[in-house]
Amino acid sequence: MDLKDQIHKDLLPKHVAIIMDGNGRWAKQKGLMRVIGHENGTKSVRETVEASAELGIKNLTLYAFSTENWRRPKLEVQTLMKLLVKSLKKEIKTLQDNNIRLLAIGALSDLPKKAYEELQYVIEKTKNNEHMTLTLALSYGSREEIVNVIKELSVKVKNNIISPENIDESIINKHLYTQNLPDVDLLIRTSGEQRISNFLLWQIAYAELYFTDIFWPDFKKHNLYEALIDYQNRERRFGKTSEQLT
Template identity: 80%
Template sequence: MSLKESILEERLPYHIGVIMDGNGRWAKQKGMIRAIGHENGTKAVRQTVEACAELGVKNLTLYAFSTENWKRPKLEVQTLMKLLVSSLKKEIKTLQDNNIKLSAIGSLHTLPKKVHKELFEVIEKTKDNARMTLTLALSYGSREELICAVKEISKKVKNNIISPENIDESIINEHLYTQNLPDVDLLIRTSGEQRISNFLLWQIAYAELFFTDVLWPDFTKEHLYEAIIEYQKRERRFGKTSEQLS
């Protein structure tokens, strides 16, 4: 039985998040500049998106560019932005053909005008697609997201729109970038690093974490299947005991 055939359809994660790490190291290992690693990483993106859609995963969120990534060398940042624009243009047909809706979260206003324009054109064109939602986290940082949410809620409290006594998880969820997305069920990080790196800190409260040594450009559908199979082996208790679940 193949890995794909081993996956239980009824126990698919509803929302998968991916920290796509290792592009630079992949290029360095091959004696190439980091930009080549990012270019090859787009192949892994395509494979992961296609695999999730084929399996029936409803939500996939990719950590494409963090708020901290702006601190990288200027040439690398420029390359990443150009790559993003070209990828969006290339993949629009794939998104449409596979009925995939594109979304984006983060401080999107900080993106270069050309990137912002191209991004929202694709978002508009795919807004009615319903098979799966692909969300790109761009210029994204979870701490910044939480700060923005606190500020918005504070304003509403000050203006008597929200009562402090009524602030609960649902109120906070409504003020996050991910307000239209469910919590993450499975979080995958490539490259062997085992940290969260300021990604969806609120949304992964009960996520199953899967770390792999595979560098992102080498990540294939088979690696995704391995992560999902591992996820399906785990008992998700959400604070309860095994006996309570059974």
């Protein structure tokens, strides 16, 4: 039985998030420029998106560019933004053919004008697709997201739009970038690093974490299958005991 056949379709995570790490180190190991690693990483994005859609995963969120990534060398940032525009233009057919809706979260107004416009164009063109939602986290930082929620709620409390006593998890969820997405069930990080890196801190409260040593450009369908099989073999208790679940 191959890996794909070992996956139970009725136990798929509703929301998978991936920290796509290791592009630069992949290139360095091969004596190549970092940008070559990023370019090869787009192939893994395509393969992972298509495999997820084929399996029936409804929500996939990819950490494409963090707020901290703006601190990288200027040339690398410029190259990443150009690669984003190129990838969006190239992959729109894949999104349409697979009935995938594109969303984006983060401080999108910080993106270069051309990248922002291309992103909004693809979002608009795919807005009626229903098979899967692909979300790109761009110029995204979870702490910044949470700070923005606090600011918004503070203004609403000040203007008597909402009472402090009525603020609960559901209210906070409605003010997050991910307000239309379910909580993350499975978080995957490539490259061997075992940290969250300011990604979806609120949304992964009960996510299963899966770390692999594989650099992102080498992450293929079978690696996704391995992560899903590992996820399905775990017991998700959400604070309960094993006995309560059975």
